[in-house]
Amino acid sequence: MALSEEAVRHVATLSRLQLTDAEVKHYTEQLAKILEHVEQLKKVDTTNVEPMITATLTGNVFRPDEVRPSLAREDALHSAPDHDDEYFRVPQVIE
């Protein structure tokens, strides 16, 4: 399956990755190989095989609707690259 450089740039944008032209070329080749490999799997006859949606076949898991303590704000904000006393700070979002 042919993968275009344009598709790689698009996926990189969606993933917020900044790639150099050389990297785009590099990843286009690598990703194409992965897709080719997946393409091979399509040849397996799966007519009577149920799709596997999850590996965790635990049955239903529900939690009771009971309040549990949240983190102290100081701790919640602690690991963020930028914050003030109340909020996480992020570069201004332009809409």
Place this chain on the structure above:
Amino acid sequence: MSSMAAPVDTRTWQPVIGLEVHAQLKTDTKLFCGCETSFGAPANTKVCPVCLGLPGSLPVMNGKAFRFALKAALALNCTIAKFTKWDRKNYYYPDLPKNYQISQYDLPFATKGWLDITLPDGQARRIGITRVHLEEDAGKLLHDESGAGGESGVDLNRAGTPLIEIVSEPDLRTPAEARAYMEALAKVLLYLDVCDCNMQEGSLRCDANVSIRPTADAPFKTRREIKNMNSFRFVEAAVETEIGEQKEIYANGGTVLQQTRLFNGQTGEIRTMRNKEEASDYRYFPEPDLPPVTLTEADLDGVRGEITELPEERLKRYMEVLKLSEKDAGVLVEFKEMGDYFEQLLAEGIAAKTAANWLISDCQGVLKEKYLTIATCGIAPKAMADLLKLVEAGTVNRASAKSTVFPAMLDAKGEKSAEAIVKEQGLAQVSDSGEIEKKIDEVLAKSEKLVKDYLSGKDAVVNALFGACMKAFQGKANPAVIRPLLEQKLKKLREG
């Protein structure tokens, strides 16, 4: 003769509207963690490793949220999937700490339902529901309004709050229909008690997909999505504006592009945010951290059993079985608490018409003045029924029941019975005909002119004389006794 005017677009466009409504479920905790869902808590104080998306944390489904979601979907006549799973919807936005939202993509738990609505002109319409799915909300961004162009603040208290997204079929045809649908939907959710529908706090939000087509049988044209409508009025206004803009584009020979647009409630304007993403841009894949849910028919029956009478059913019953007018039935159904209170009065043996009149014509105004509602007034239905029974028995007349007894009961916060108040304030009606006759004679003696008018054939003055009698009794006489006695006396006078 030539004209330089622009060509007039004579096509009568038909709007095609579908709504996506997000309703916050009324749970105590978030969808996947035990953090409290409280509006207005100090920023970032209702967060934990799960809703912050910290590494190593695992989501666990809130059973009540799932049950509420099921309840809503069943009430909307949906087919419930026996197997449902969640997916990651991947996108980057600062209010989304995990960089994906746990939502449902190809196997939503509910599909193919409907909601019956009544349009403002009384016409009934069935609006299809495409799907209902259960997902988590994002956080809240606070933009720097200083104008300095600095940074934005992020408050993640809301991140992880349980939402159901209810997607309608493109069955709506006018802005008024869109509004009627959303109002009806909100009413159902309120009746089910699964969402508080507080639009100001964002518990109920709406996006609209709008397109127009030249004729009712033409294929759909490209739609645009309008986001951010948090009031019924805004839904109607935004859809109206959007339809106008699309008509103009086509009239000028342009094409409508698939776009996401934002409605500004303050200015009434809509502006384009971005060109619409493709679903594939979200790179959905099954959420590996949450096991799928399987349901049995018995599970569904359990939830079905919790669904009480819905507004449309109640309206129909009030009109057809209780024989109330459409207007009265409508008022009682508008707020569930009102209808519930009405039901309790019926259970206390009050006739439907009496209870409806009392609640609608008499109580509403008094309650409003005191900033109360029937649900918050503090008077138990039993105590209210006792008051109505006093009126029925003629012990107190309806006018004083409304103007004096009911307000006094409210002031006593339900601590005093109607009977005690009637006694205390000496409001018991005089029903003794001897006493009443004496008073009527006095009134007639004092009203020479009115009596003369009556004798000369002006029957209408009977009302004035009746009013004078009621006044003489200071409202404490039983009008049902006064009226016939007065009429009898006047007739005798005329017969001479």
